[in-house]
């Protein structure tokens with residue numbers, strides 16, 4: 001008999017499960033705290049649970065970790081794990097330590113069906129969605145292993161921020177994502193605030209609207225282009241949800257978001273999307289007119305080249321000039337520090353191992369490298 005993986009449950013789900021075993025609700029809370037706050041995987045260690053319950057659980061349930069295939073530690077302290085998720089698929093998770101925070105970048109799918117041109121995961125194609133337990137197992141393992149390694153006491157958190165920016169489009173795996181987010185936010189779980197949990201999307205508009213209602217955590221949008229022809233090419237999902245719809249969804253999201261801005265991610269691709277004209281188009285897009293404005297910050301990401309992409313990184317002075325146009329237009333703009341690039345853990349470099357069941361990767365190889373001119377500059381650089 002396959003045992004039930006308790007990592008698959010948020011607190012409500014675990015409570016229902018425990019009640020099904022004839023246990024009181026508060027037992028579920030105790031169990032939940034043992035699993036997520038103390039990292040226990042062995043029921044015998046859960047000493048404040050009745051012996052009879054521990055025995056019962058041991059017969060039918062387990063806390064199922066993911067098997068670590070490899071671990072690489074970068075010279076800057078970034079750690080990348082490759083986890084086996086079965087069936088020939090493996091996903092990657094990255095821990096990024098900084099002075100004032102520890103961020104875990106978590107995967108939501110084995111591969112990705114969106115197929116962004118500049119993304120290593122996108123080139124690998126798509127195999128399957130991860131389950132809630134597989135999403136949470138990344139956080140559970142990283143938090144508790146790192147606590148043990150650093151000698152942190154109980155409750156001394158290592159991971160202070162989670163970004164759903166690893167492999168996959170999280171909003172195309174909504175059903176598994178939301179319970180996982182609930183556990184991250186739950187005071188009996190990881191107790192992270194909504195501001196410290198970020199979902200990154202390439203623009204799945206209907207699911208942005210659902211997340212806004214169900215669990216509005218911080219939102220990052222992978223924008224990467226200021227106009228539809230270019231974005232159609234770089235982020236193919238744009239053909240389904242073009243920029244006008246995406247910007248409207250961002251505005252709606254902001255009504256409930258824990259922050260008063262959307263973060264736009266923008267991967268800087270040499271000669272493709274990095275001219276001053278592109279930057280001015282972006283300003284026109286986000287500044288809009290009156291009610292169409294989208295309060296935002298831009299995060300410019302130096303592209304991490306990989307051979308299959310056929311793309312190259314924008315030169316440093318081009319990135320600086322691009323950032324200046326945005327800043328002069330009144331938009332806060334940062335340039336992301338590359339972390340872990342000596343272990344291929346930097347943004348867009350996560351590839352894992354994916355049994356491509358969609359042939360996205362194959363189709364992409366046949367597409368020309370996108371070089372689309374910016375729309376003519378009609379606004380003379382002024383935000384409209």
Ligand code: SF4
Pocket residue numbers: 112113114115116119120121122123166167168169201202222
């Ligand atoms: S950037 Fe995100 S949405 Fe695009 S292919 Fe990569 S993982 Fe998928």
